[in-house]
Amino acid sequence: MKFEDLLLETGGFGRFQILILSILCLPRINLPMHFLLHNFLAATPSHHCAIPHQEAFVNLTMEEVLLISIPQEPDGTFSSCEMFLQPQFHLLLNSSLQPENNSIIQHCKHGWVYDHSQFTSTISTQWDLVCERRGLNQATATFFFIGVTIGAVIFGYLSDRFDPFQAVPPGLHFHDETYTTL
Numbered sequence: 119m120k121f122e123d124l125l126l127e128t129g130g131f132g133r134f135q136i137l138i139l140s141i142l143c144l145p146r147i148n149l150p151m152h153f154l155l156h157n158f159l160a161a162t163p164s165h166h167c168a169i170p171h172q173e174a175f176v177n178l179t180m181e182e183v184l185l186i187s188i189p190q191e192p193d194g195t196f197s198s199c200e201m202f203l204q205p206q207f208h209l210l211l212n213s214s215l216q217p218e219n220n221s222i223i224q225h226c227k228h229g230w231v232y233d234h235s236q237f238t239s240t241i242s243t244q245w246d247l248v249c250e251r252r253g254l255n256q257a258t259a260t261f262f263f264i265g266v267t268i269g270a271v272i273f274g275y276l277s278d279r280f281d282p283f284q285a286v287p288p289g290l291h292f293h294d295e296t297y298t299t300l
Contacts, residue, residue, distance in 0.1 A: 156259045156262060158237070158240075159241055160241050160242060160255050160256075160258055160259065161237050162240070162248060162252075162255065163232050163234065163235075163237050163240070163242070164198070164232075164233045165198050165230045165231060165232045165233065165248055166184065166188050166196050166197070166198055166201075166230065166231055167187075167188055167197075167198075167199070167200070167201035167226035167227075167230060167231070168226065168228040168229040168230055168231050169183060169187045169201070169231075170228045178210075182210060184196050185209050185210065186202070186205040186206050186207055186209055186210060187201055187205055187206075188200070188201050188202065189201070189202065189223055198248065198249070199226060199248070199249035200223050200225060201223070201224060201225075201226055201227075202222050202223060202224075203222045203223070204222060206222075225249070225250070230248060230249075241255065241258060
């Protein structure tokens, strides 16, 4: 006897089977949200090097402080991973000028300042996973999926090994007397 024949004898695929299928599929709706969560937790907002002794430039606007402290990319945006060794005050006169030599550019030594307009806190901003450490930010997704795989293997084995009703607190599962009276 095939499964289809058995299903036809019991009344076919009816409301009860649709209900059971819906109840089983309901928890799966939440699963993709866990996998997409990394896109928000590990987002890297725009950032630039933290400028040491920024309070010394009280007469300059923030844009001018950035202009003399951080080199610009060819598209006109400020570099996110480099800064000048010394302030380049001559750039205030003409921002199209280039720094005198490239040896005055260094990697960020005092941390970064992040734009918090979209994300208030991400793992990139909390652990400074930018610039040279950008690969660690991308590795967090790998670590997450390795954890999911190991957890599935371990908890799959444990759920097969032990009676599932042992994990349910007493009083929340049916007792044998309930089934005998039916």
